[in-house]
Amino acid sequence: RPLLIGISGPQGSGKTTLTRNLVTLLSSTPRPGRSTNDTSTMLRVLAISLDDFYKTHAELVALESLHPTNKLLHGRGLPGTHDVALLLSTLNKLSSRNPADYPIHVPVYDKAAFNGKGDRSSTEKQVVTAPLDVILLEGWMLGFAPPTDPESDLTTLVSPDLLAKYGLGNLTYVATHELSAYAAIDTMLDHFIHWTPANVGIVYTWRVQQEQELRARNGGIGMTDDQVGQFVDRYMPMYQACVPKL
Numbered sequence: 701r702p703l704l705i706g707i708s709g710p711q712g713s714g715k716t717t718l719t720r721n722l723v724t725l726l727s728s729t730p731r732p733g734r735s736t737n738d739t740s741t742m743l744r745v746l747a748i749s750l751d752d753f754y755k756t757h758a759e760l761v762a763l764e765s766l767h768p769t770n771k772l773l774h775g776r777g778l779p780g781t782h783d784v785a786l787l788l789s790t791l792n793k794l795s796s797r798n799p800a801d802y803p804i805h806v807p808v809y810d811k812a813a814f815n816g817k818g819d820r821s822s823t824e825k826q827v828v829t830a831p832l833d834v835i836l837l838e839g840w841m842l843g844f845a846p847p848t849d850p851e852s853d854l855t856t857l858v859s860p861d862l863l864a865k866y867g868l869g870n871l872t873y874v875a876t877h878e879l880s881a882y883a884a885i886d887t888m889l890d891h892f893i894h895w896t897p898a899n900v901g902i903v904y905t906w907r908v909q910q911e912q913e914l915r916a917r918n919g920g921i922g923m924t925d926d927q928v929g930q931f932v933d934r935y936m937p938m939y940q941a942c943v944p945k946l
Contacts, residue, residue, distance in 0.1 A: 701795035702746075702832040706889040708842035710897060710939060711932065712906025718893075719747045719838045726834055743833040746794070748826070750839025752809045753787040757819035770870040772934055773878075776818055779841065779938070780878030788884055797831045804828045840935070843886055843894055844942035846876045857944060858937045871937050879942075894946055900939045907932050 707722075709715040726745045754776045755763065763780065767773045773780055786807065793804050806826035813819035847853035850872045855863065858871065886892075897903070908928050915922040923931060 701797070703834045704791065704888055704890050705834065705836050706842045706886070706892045706894075707836060707838040708840065708892070708894040710900065710903040710906065711840055711935065712903060712910045713895065713897070715838050715840075716749070719749075719836050722836055723747050731833065744830060745834045745836065746806070746826070746828060746832050747836040747838065748790075748806055750782060750787070750837070750842065751811075752807050753782050753784070753790075754809050754818060754820070755781055755783050757814050757817060759783070760817070767870075767873075769867075770873065772866055772870055772874045772937075775934075777934060778878070779844075779874050779882060782882075784881045784885065788888075791835070791837075791885075791888055794828060794832060794835060799830060802829055802831070837885075837889070841879075841882070841938060841942070842889075843892055843946055844879060844938060845883065845886075845945060846879050847941055847945070850876050854937070854941055857941045859940060862933065862937050862940070865933065866937060871941075875938065875941055879938075896943050896946070900936070900943060903936070903939065904929060904932050 707715050707719055709718075723745050726743050729743050730741050731743055754760070760776060760781060764774045772778045775781070790804070790806055793801065794806075796802075796804075804827075806828060808821045808824040808826060809818060810821040810824070811818045813821075851868065854868060854871050854875065863871065908925050911923050911925075911928050
């Protein structure tokens with residue numbers, strides 16, 4: 701099967717850029733023992749993102765209705781908002797070396813749909829036409845594991861303001877029940893790359909810079925700095941609770 705490499709890092713840390721550069725580098729690398737002058741002998745590489753496996757808009761609405769007081773599950777992003785079964789199924793299909801099993805369609809998520817709430821695209825997909833050599837899977841929480849002692853770990857590691865904002869019970873549910881489903885993804889990885897900033901709070905600065913660059917490119921449309929802060933708040937408890945355990 702193809703080599704599966706997980707790439708993980710906080711928002712704004714450059715994991716998508718790293719993944720893109722690795723695709724370029726590896727795609728120009730010949731398979732062992734093959735000619736460097738024949739492009740048909742180069743490694744076949746695919747990059748996919750955990751983001752493309754978010755649940756559909758309808759499923760996210762249903763999830764929010766099921767957990768009306770848990771703001772962590774209101775909107776995409778956190779554990780529980782991805783279709784883990786679809787990702788596992790897709791990775792298993794892509795492990796086939798039989799050309800007859802292709803083409804294989806990999807979903808693409810349209811984050812602009814439903815006024816930015818997002819939905820799985822019904823028209824756009826990545827189409828894989830032949831067996832691969834390398835798959836790069838990038839996602840902000842790859843490798844995260846549920847806390848062994850949820851109450852102790854969360855109250856110790858998560859900042860008091862975020863504990864008060866989201867509630868220990870809600871955080872425990874997401875960090876244990878929802879996150880546990882992602883372990884099956886981690887066990888499939890052959891290699892895992894993760895980088896951690898010295899201070900996880902820098903994620904706020906990185907994400908603000910990222911959004912400012914986005915606004916500069918699209919005529920000022922995008923989140924304000926304060927809105928970015930609120931956005932990152934939902935992710936921060938998972939960073940604080942899980943990154944020290946990696």
